[in-house]
Amino acid sequence: MCSVQEEAIPQQLNQLTGKLQCVKCRRDVPVVVTRVNDAFCQDCFLVYAVHKFRSAIGKSKVIVPKEHVLVAYSGGPASSALLHFLQEGKKEGKLRFTVTVVHIDELALVSVSDKERQEKVQEVVEIVQQRGFPLLLTSLECAMDMVKPEAGESSQAPEMCKEVTSEKEVDALANPDKGDKLKKLLDSLPSISAKEEFIRVLRNQVLLGVARERGFTKVVVGDTATALSVRIMTDMAKGKGSQVSFDTTIGDKRYGDVMVVRPIRDLNMKEVEAYNRLQNVESISIPHIADQWHKSNSIEQLTAHFIHGLQENFPSTVPNIVRTSDKLGHQDIESLPEKCSLCESPLDTDVGEASALRAVEVCERLLQKDGASRSQSQAAQSSDCTQHDRVAADNMKASLCYGCRLTVKGLRDVSLLPTHVVQKSQSRCLSRDEMRAQISEFLLDDENGDTPNS
Amino acid sequence: MAVPITLEFSGGAELLFANQKKHSIELPGSQKWDVKSLLPWIRDNLLQERPELFMQGDTVRPGILVLVNDADWELMGELEYEIQPNDKIVFISTLHGG
Incomplete structure (x- = not known):
């Protein structure tokens, strides 16, 4: 780790201490x-915070009037503040959606009793x-079985969420x-970083699933600048660099049919907490699985x-990082039809032969070969089973996109993954095979040696 | 002469203090108390677990917001602020996200 805290940092305190006037x-x-x-x-702070929220929505024009x-x-505190902003807007009649x-x-992930969960x-x-x-309730484990309903049979699929009409229900x-x-x-995921990433992806999937089921085209989330x-x-760090620009824009269009909107991305966590404090906004501390892992550190x-x-010590850190990522562009989404079966980001793995990704793959293959020759005797015993598993794994x-490959790397049995993910990868593979069969007579024979051998 | 003050922990910081948000305490002794001497006192007398999540060096861990009588402690002199009787000092953890 960088030894930031130990360095001598010029004191700016003296300018602040005893300041008697608002800037x-x-x-x-x-x-x-702040800043x-x-x-x-x-008073000025509250005006400033509300202004940041409203101008983010107003300037970006991502939400059209009368939209639902x-x-x-x-x-948590950030989404609690978000709800409060929305409520205030509604009260003043300025909320146009x-x-x-x-x-x-x-x-479900934390060991709590049913009663506690209910509370x-x-x-x-x-x-x-x-x-x-109005409130919809859903649960994270829904993501384990989110089969996309085919046109016409949507009524049979179990509902992902339900409305809460009265408090007793x-x-x-x-x-x-x-x-x-x-x-x-x-x-069965080997590292805590992978677990955290996986939970994040699932949460996103549930949000998208609910939005699709109920016909919403915009999902508003409370991501702060700090987050x-x-x-x-x-x-x-996790190999998801190609998704950085999507992850941070105010209107994230990578999913095509549903847009993720981040209206409080200009506020940092300190501003959110100060807002909640001054407005008496309640938030709930919900036990989180990451709390149980605190002893071993994850990348996040x-x-x-x-x-x-x-x-x-450097209050411009967060805005600098966010602004820098704002400047990153991304490829046109329409030109990238293929999406990762897990996180639904555009696939970033269709890269040339001379790329870092290929180099990593070659290294992995070499390592596997080395390992395989050593444990050949063990492998021979269960060859049928592993062969089948390996095809499924491949x-x-x-x-999957590169980042998700890393997340599920080390997962022994890919059939443990959510049903819709397994289905998607299978159907993708089938359509590839079909395509190959259709054009097979036009294909040149690979045996001729025109494919370079790595 | 003991100094009575109110401490409040929220935003997840209360988890380190047996899930209790408000603490009314009396700082013992006749010496003057400042935030710098208050922090180790909290650590030794109130904190239940994982001191590294509350303090780092002689100050609070980065990401914990401190308010003295509802004002940012940066305006009050941070560690040098001299605690007055009946002060309210709030620690809000911003590390939980949300």
Whole structure:
């Protein structure tokens, strides 16, 4: 780790201590310091925060008037602030779109009793009803079985979410079977970084699934600038660099039919907490699986720690990272029809022969060969089974983006993955084979040696 | 003369203090208390687990927001702020995301 904290850092404190005036109105006593050295009084800060939220939506024009959007609410401080912004907008009659809130219950992963789980969901319901928005409830384990309904048979598919109409009707969409399946899958992922990444992808899948099922085209999420800057650096480290620009724009169009909107991406975590404090916005602390892993560090946790440490003394860290990623472009989505079966980002694996990805693959193959010759005797015993598994694994790998390949790397049995992911990779492979069969008579024979041998 | 103050932990920081958000305490002794001496006192007397998630060196861990009487502690002199009777000091963890 970089030794940021130990370095001598020029003290800026003296300028701030004892400041008696707000930088904006030059009248009231400041209570919050934001950006580099700007001390705001309570009123000016609230105006500033609301303005950032509203101008993000207004300037980007991603939400058209009268649209019905889905807002993701976890119970945490950022999405709680988001709901409060929306409620305030609605009160003033300035909100030009209608809102339905969705909450994903993730407690299946944490060992809590059913009663405790119910209570937490109840808390969420109360807050959302207080804000006056309709609520949909769903659970993370739904993502284990999200078969896309074919046209015409959509009515048979089990619903992914349900409406909460009265407070008494709350029983979470807990599904013990799927929950166990999900736990088993997570247990078989080798590293904590992979588990975290996988949960994040699943959460995203559930959001998209609910949006599609209910016919929403926009999903609004409460990603703060701080969260995004951690996301950007983590993505880079996890081989998801090609997705950085999608992950951070205000209107994320990578999924085609559903757009992810991030209206509070200009606010950092400190501003969100200060806003919640000043407005008495409640948030719920929900036990999270990552809490159980605190002893061993993941890429994401280390990155977060690093960025928080830098931000402490260099308050322009977070905006700098986010702005830099704003400048990154991405390929036109229409020109990239193939999507990763897991995260639905455009596939980044169709690259030339002389690329880093190919080099990594060659190295892996060489390592495997080496290992295989040593354990040949063991492999021979169960060759039938492993052969079949390997084909499935190879098909799966081919249908994933580089980042997701790394996430599921080390997973022994790919059939543990969510049903829709397995199906997608199979159908992709089938359509490839069909295509190959159709054009087979026009293909040149590979035996002629025109393919370079690595 | 003991100094009575209120401490509050939120945003996930309460998890380190047996899930209790509000603590009314009295700082013992007759010496003057500042935030710098308060932090180790909290660590030794109130903190239940994982001190590394609360403190780093002699200050709070980066990512924990400190408010003194509802104002950012950066405005109050951070560690040098001298604690007055009946002060309210709030620690908000911003590390949980949301």
